[in-house]
Amino acid sequence: xxxxxxxxxxxxxxxxxxxxxxxxxxxxxxxxxxxxxxxxxxxxxxxxxxxxxxxxxxxxxxxxxxxxxxxxxxxxxxxxxxxxxxxxxxxxxxxxxxxxxxxxxxxxxxxxxxxxxxxxxxxxxxxxxxxxxxxxxxxxxxxxxxxxxxxxxxxxxxxxxxxxxxxxxxxxxxxxxxxxxxxxxxxxxxxxxxxxxxxxxxxxxxxxxxxxxxxxxxxxxxxxxxxxxxxxxxxxxxxxxxxx
Amino acid sequence: xxxxxxxxxxxxxxxxxxxxxxxxxxxxxxxxxxxxxxxxxxxxxxxxxxxxxxxxxxxxxxxxxxxxxxxxxxxxxxxxxxxxxxxxxxxxxxxxxxxxxxxxxxxxxxxxxxxxxxxxxxxxxxxxxxxxxxxxxxxxxxxxxxxxxxxxxxxxxxxxxxxxxxxxxxxxxxxxxxxxxxxxxxxxxxxxxxxxxxxxxxxxxxxxxxxxxxxxxxxxxxxxxxxxxxxxxxxxxxxxxxxxxxxxxxxxxxxxxxx
Numbered sequence: 265x266x267x268x269x270x271x272x273x274x275x276x277x278x279x280x281x282x283x284x285x286x287x288x289x290x291x292x293x294x295x296x297x298x299x300x301x302x303x304x305x306x307x308x309x310x311x312x313x314x315x316x317x318x319x320x321x322x323x324x325x326x327x328x329x330x331x332x333x334x335x336x337x338x339x340x341x342x343x344x345x346x347x348x349x350x351x352x353x354x355x356x357x358x359x360x361x362x363x364x365x366x367x368x369x370x371x372x373x374x375x376x377x378x379x380x381x382x383x384x385x386x387x388x389x390x391x392x393x394x395x396x397x398x399x400x401x402x403x404x405x406x407x408x409x410x411x412x413x414x415x416x417x418x419x420x421x422x423x424x425x426x427x428x429x430x431x432x433x434x435x436x437x438x439x440x441x442x443x444x445x446x447x448x449x450x451x452x453x454x455x456x457x458x459x460x461x462x463x464x465x466x467x468x469x470x471x472x473x474x475x476x477x478x479x480x481x482x483x484x485x486x487x488x489x490x491x492x493x494x495x496x497x498x499x500x501x502x503x504x505x506x507x508x
Numbered sequence: 509x510x511x512x513x514x515x516x517x518x519x520x521x522x523x524x525x526x527x528x529x530x531x532x533x534x535x536x537x538x539x540x541x542x543x544x545x546x547x548x549x550x551x552x553x554x555x556x557x558x559x560x561x562x563x564x565x566x567x568x569x570x571x572x573x574x575x576x577x578x579x580x581x582x583x584x585x586x587x588x589x590x591x592x593x594x595x596x597x598x599x600x601x602x603x604x605x606x607x608x609x610x611x612x613x614x615x616x617x618x619x620x621x622x623x624x625x626x627x628x629x630x631x632x633x634x635x636x637x638x639x640x641x642x643x644x645x646x647x648x649x650x651x652x653x654x655x656x657x658x659x660x661x662x663x664x665x666x667x668x669x670x671x672x673x674x675x676x677x678x679x680x681x682x683x684x685x686x687x688x689x690x691x692x693x694x695x696x697x698x699x700x701x702x703x704x705x706x707x708x709x710x711x712x713x714x715x716x717x718x719x720x721x722x723x724x725x726x727x728x729x730x731x732x733x734x735x736x737x738x739x740x741x742x743x744x745x746x747x748x749x750x751x752x753x754x755x756x757x758x759x760x761x762x763x764x765x766x767x
Contacts, residue, residue: 368609376601376603377605377606377608379571379601379605380599380601380607381607382588383571383599384622385589385619385623386618386622
């Protein structure tokens with residue numbers, strides 16, 4: 265475990281060291297960025313819409329019962345932007361994009377494509393890891409913005425049409441505006457940026473470490489997703505603590 | 509613009525291997541390998557499967573680090589392939605190792621594009637030229653998955669040629685190929701050596717192919733070099749292990765004789 269942490273730290277530092285080359289690899293960054301967006305945007309929107317709805321459905325009647333109907337918007341707003349959007353979307357992206365990163369790099373490793381790159385004096389970190397890390401670190405916070413907006417939308421819809429809540433769109437968003445400020449949104453985006461780096465580094469590291477043919481690729485993908493989710497949940501606690 | 513070798517000579521470069529040793533958890537694979545390859549020579553490393561040939565080749569290009577011993581190309585020690593080197597080396601992998609997500613043209617142009625050595629228009633021209641050299645003119649837009657085994661090997665050779673190497677390492681270039689494709693590959697290797705004087709180090713256990721193209725042959729067995737010499741010297745070598753390897757043939761024991 266400690267060896268893996270050390271290797272991932274080294275991979276991260278080497279990738280950071282190669283950041284000046286990012287403009288040179290911009291084509292690959294854009295390709296990865298659009299692939300992440302294409303693969304995930306629709307899923308992010310649908311999932312977030314229903315997450316917002318569920319939060320409202322669970323908390324709304326309780327708040328209304330205690331005469332706190334005016335707090336429904338604030339609760340949904342804060343919980344979406346500070347916790348649910350960054351964490352849930354990071355877990356979704358770990359499963360959707362982290363797994364594909366580990367599988368793609370893993371199969372390149374198994375089928376000697378990475379060795380072929382090296383013999384052409386092309387550094388696999390510059391060619392494979394850097395574009396993926398930059399793409400996911402920019403795409404995930406953007407996806408989280410969509411997630412927050414759709415989550416709020418889902419919450420507002422449930423608040424308006426659920427007969428136990430019956431809070432109008434106007435008062436839902438007015439209340440949300442009172443509670444949520446830019447710092448809360450920035451808090452969620454910072455978290456998602458850190459989680460994106462974790463997903464990128466863990467998935468690329470697992471891919472680069474792949475050995476043993478198709479079974480090895482499967483093992484790497486599973487390990488990448490599981491490690492990403494575990495790290496996201498653990499880091500979430502510490503980041504939340506830091507940003508309280 | 510790039511950190512590539514300044515040495516632009518087209519001539520081949522010599523190779524020296526001394527006391528090379530490598531141990532894996534399963535046991536010692538290379539047990540003190542010594543040999544020299546002269547510039548412009550076609551040198552074949554031959555031996556049965558599992559004798560350490562491919563591991564040796566991976567050491568020669570720097571993909572593996574030896575436990576002991578030394579490899580020098582043109583007098584310079586060999587480091588990791590990404591590090592700066594005074595000479596240009598290329599490797600043709602057994603599987604071809606083409607990047608499956610790229611087209612044939614993109615695979616060939618990758619080296620020039622990534623190191624920014626040529627303009628896009630020049631890259632297109634060079635790619636077409638190298639594909640023509642290996643008899644695959646007009647195949648730029650195909651994906652590696654659309655090619656046969658022999659075609660993939662030839663694309664892999666074309667990709668190596670783009671580097672304008674002074675030393676090419678071939679890992680089992682005729683494995684999985686039909687005799688006609690194997691003959692084409694052999695012809696291509698000899699042509700290259702005659703045309704640009706490149707040094708070729710080939711790992712193979714295809715006897716017919718080896719004796720057809722080699723200037724010298726090294727026979728490796730259980731991680732040690734059994735013999736080094738010209739094809740005639742190897743054939744005449746009385747070593748029983750070597751002779752057993754060279755003369756092994758299928759033995760059929762029919763279940764019943766034909767009436």
